[in-house]
Amino acid sequence: xxxxxxxxxxxxxxxxIRAGELAAREVFAAYRERAAADDLNAFTWVTEDVPQxxxxxxxxxxGVPVAVKDLFCTEGIPSQSGSRILEGYRPPYTATVVRKxxxxxxxxxxxxxxxxxxxxxxxxxxAFGPVLNPWDRTRVPGGSSGGxxxxxxxxxxxWALGTDTxxxxxxxxxxxxxxxxKPTYGACSRYGMIAFASSLDQAGPLTRDVTDAALxxxxxxxxxxxxxxxxxxxxxxxxxSAERLDGLxxxxxxxLSGEGIEPGVLETFQRTLDLIxxxxxxxxxxxxPHAPHALSAYYILAPAEASSNLARYDGVRYxxxxxxxxxxxxxxxxxxxxxxxxxxxxRIMLGTYALSAGYYDAYYxxxxxxxxxxxxxxxxxxxxYDFIVTPTAPSVAFELGAKTDDPWAMxxxxxxxxxxxxxxxxxxxxxxxxxxxxxxxxxxxxxxxxENRLLDAAYALEQAIGFDGAKARAAA
Amino acid sequence: xxxxxxxxxxxxxxxxxLSDEEVERMSxxxxxxxxxxxxxxxxxxxxxxxxxxxxxVTNALRxxxxxxxxxxxxxxxxxxxxxxxxxxxxxxxx
Numbered sequence: 001x002x003x004x005x006x007x008x009x010x011x012x013x014x015x016x017i018r019a020g021e022l023a024a025r026e027v028f029a030a031y032r033e034r035a036a037a038d039d040l041n042a043f044t045w046v047t048e049d050v051p052q053x054x055x056x057x058x059x060x061x062x063g064v065p066v067a068v069k070d071l072f073c074t075e076g077i078p079s080q081s082g083s084r085i086l087e088g089y090r091p092p093y094t095a096t097v098v099r100k101x102x103x104x105x106x107x108x109x110x111x112x113x114x115x116x117x118x119x120x121x122x123x124x125x126x127a128f129g130p131v132l133n134p135w136d137r138t139r140v141p142g143g144s145s146g147g148x149x150x151x152x153x154x155x156x157x158x159w160a161l162g163t164d165t166x167x168x169x170x171x172x173x174x175x176x177x178x179x180x181x182k183p184t185y186g187a188c189s190r191y192g193m194i195a196f197a198s199s200l201d202q203a204g205p206l207t208r209d210v211t212d213a214a215l216x217x218x219x220x221x222x223x224x225x226x227x228x229x230x231x232x233x234x235x236x237x238x239x240x241s242a243e244r245l246d247g248l249x250x251x252x253x254x255x256l257s258g259e260g261i262e263p264g265v266l267e268t269f270q271r272t273l274d275l276i277x278x279x280x281x282x283x284x285x286x287x288x289p290h291a292p293h294a295l296s297a298y299y300i301l302a303p304a305e306a307s308s309n310l311a312r313y314d315g316v317r318y319x320x321x322x323x324x325x326x327x328x329x330x331x332x333x334x335x336x337x338x339x340x341x342x343x344x345x346x347r348i349m350l351g352t353y354a355l356s357a358g359y360y361d362a363y364y365x366x367x368x369x370x371x372x373x374x375x376x377x378x379x380x381x382x383x384x385y386d387f388i389v390t391p392t393a394p395s396v397a398f399e400l401g402a403k404t405d406d407p408w409a410m411x412x413x414x415x416x417x418x419x420x421x422x423x424x425x426x427x428x429x430x431x432x433x434x435x436x437x438x439x440x441x442x443x444x445x446x447x448x449x450x451e452n453r454l455l456d457a458a459y460a461l462e463q464a465i466g467f468d469g470a471k472a473r474a475a476a
Numbered sequence: 477x478x479x480x481x482x483x484x485x486x487x488x489x490x491x492x493x494l495s496d497e498e499v500e501r502m503s504x505x506x507x508x509x510x511x512x513x514x515x516x517x518x519x520x521x522x523x524x525x526x527x528x529x530x531x532x533v534t535n536a537l538r539x540x541x542x543x544x545x546x547x548x549x550x551x552x553x554x555x556x557x558x559x560x561x562x563x564x565x566x567x568x569x570x
Contacts, residue, residue, distance in 0.1 A: 089554055092546065092550045092551075092553070186531050186533070225538060229533070229536070231531065231533065290519075293516050293519060295512070296512060296513045296514075296516045297516060299512075300513055300516075307490060311491070315556060316555065316556075316563050316565055317551070317554065317555055318554035319556070321556035325566055327566050327567065327568065327569070328565055328567065328568040329491070330493070330566075331566050332491045333491050333493035334493055336490075336492045337493040337494065345494070345502070346502065346505060346509075348490050348492060349483070349486050349487065349490060349492070349502055349506060350509060352489050353482075353486045356486060362517065363513070365526060366516050366517070366519075368527045368528075369525070369527075370519065371526070371527040371530075372525055372526060373519075373521070373524060407505055407508070407509055408509060408512055411509075422527075424530025
């Protein structure tokens with residue numbers, strides 16, 4: 001029976017429960033069992049309880065549970081952002097998006113593993129060890145929402161929450177063969193998300209298909225008095241239904257679809273462009289002149305914000321404290337030395353350097369100007385195009401350890417996702433085929449708050465692609 | 477290029493102690509990353525305003541109304557050391 005449950009998408013499970021054909025408890029129990037037996041290291045915590053039957057069944061999400069990235073604060077449940085420095089931290093409150101999902105009838109199934117403080121593209125920076133890719137266990141799942149992506153791909157969670165700062169939803173979704181949506185900046189409240197880079201961080205869904213992404217996202221959005229950068233979503237979020245792409249114009253930025261992208265990924269990308277044409281869409285090469293500088297600007301701005309956000313980890317109010325320090329300053333510096341991993345230290349140093357006296361204008365100031373130019377590039381592009389499309393990541397999932405010695409080689413994973421993050425616009429990654437037997441993601445970006453149109457286009461394309469993710473679930 | 481002295485200076489600003497080996501590695505790695513990042517120095521950005529916020533929002537204000545805060549014991553519950561109803565820390569003078 002539980003195999004049948006696992007064949008359903010989350011939206012199908014919701015529908016069956018609401019029609020009285022399936023018990024919410026059965027869905028919860030089937031996934032809880034699989035999550036508890038997980039051997040991909042996708043989870044940092046799995047619930048012990050299966051809610052009583054009927055709980056949430058009348059709610060819009062019908063009791064179908066969600067796996068939540070570790071960095072979302074969840075009341076009484078470990079929330080450590082993949083870091084030793086937050087060892088044992090159980091927050092006194094729950095993040096707004098998680099609370100909204102609970103209220104819509106999606107209880108927490110588990111917390112998922114991630115790169116420490118969401119800094120990474122492979123999940124190898126977690127204090128709890130790397131997550132394995134269900135398509136090939138010698139390879140990374142991507143990051144930083146790698147646990148969420150692997151859990152959904154392997155059928156160990158019906159759907160999951162992640163966060164995306166420079167690509168941390170889209171890239172792991174691509175590498176694990178699932179759907180990941182990074183919403184418009186401000187569409188979802190950041191309240192209760194353990195901060196990395198506040199001007200970029202956004203929560204979003206990682207799901208088996210586009211319909212699931214729309215359904216989960218529908219219950220995450222809205223202005224929150226606890227996050228003054230959050231905004232009311234204009235209108236209703238609809239479930240996607242488009243079958244055609246007639247009259248829609250897709251721009252393919254030359255800077256993000258050629259040099260530096262693996263040949264197998266490019267082949268799959270070109271096939272997807274052909275499918276867009278077959279569905280009636282127009283595909284045209286175009287330019288985003290400042291996109292090649294996005295990665296440089298991002299690796300100034302994000303570490304700069306991180307160095308400030310992570311100043312709060314000082315061994316005083318929560319988390320760990322280094323033993324034996326006899327004065328206050330050495331308590332701070334030793335706690336931070338022992339509690340942070342190498343990548344987090346690197347970014348704190350980089351950010352502190354970029355903000356320090358004498359360097360601020362050359363680095364932070366200029367990067368914010370580049371950010372303005374990148375946002376302008378997109379605004380100009382959307383006067384002519386409905387969507388901008390690129391490969392999500394330059395390569396398929398790489399082997400564990402392959403890029404850990406060279407920070408920049410790891411950062412380049414974000415090459416196609418970072419420009420969109422800097423512009424604050426929404427983008428979705430959908431699985432578009434296999435290269436060397438591994439999933440390839442296709443990224444579609446649209447103007448701010450175009451999520452309805454974005455999901456519709458992604459849905460039409462998804463039907464035409466017909467990607468089959470069953471192999472990853474069967475292997476698991 | 478970021479040398480050993482600069483690494484130690486930035487580490488002091490960041491309240492981060494680093495082992496000798498970490499200082500060596502950090503110097504090499506940060507220099508490598510900055511080689512890439514410094515390419516934005518080549519762009520002509522005269523007169524370009526820096527981004528302050530990506531989505532157009534003017535002031536988000538709310539009435540300044542007093543609300544209850546967290547109870548003291550809840551806030552102290554996660555602290556590594558507590559004394560006299562407060563956070564306990566080593567003396568700054570020690």
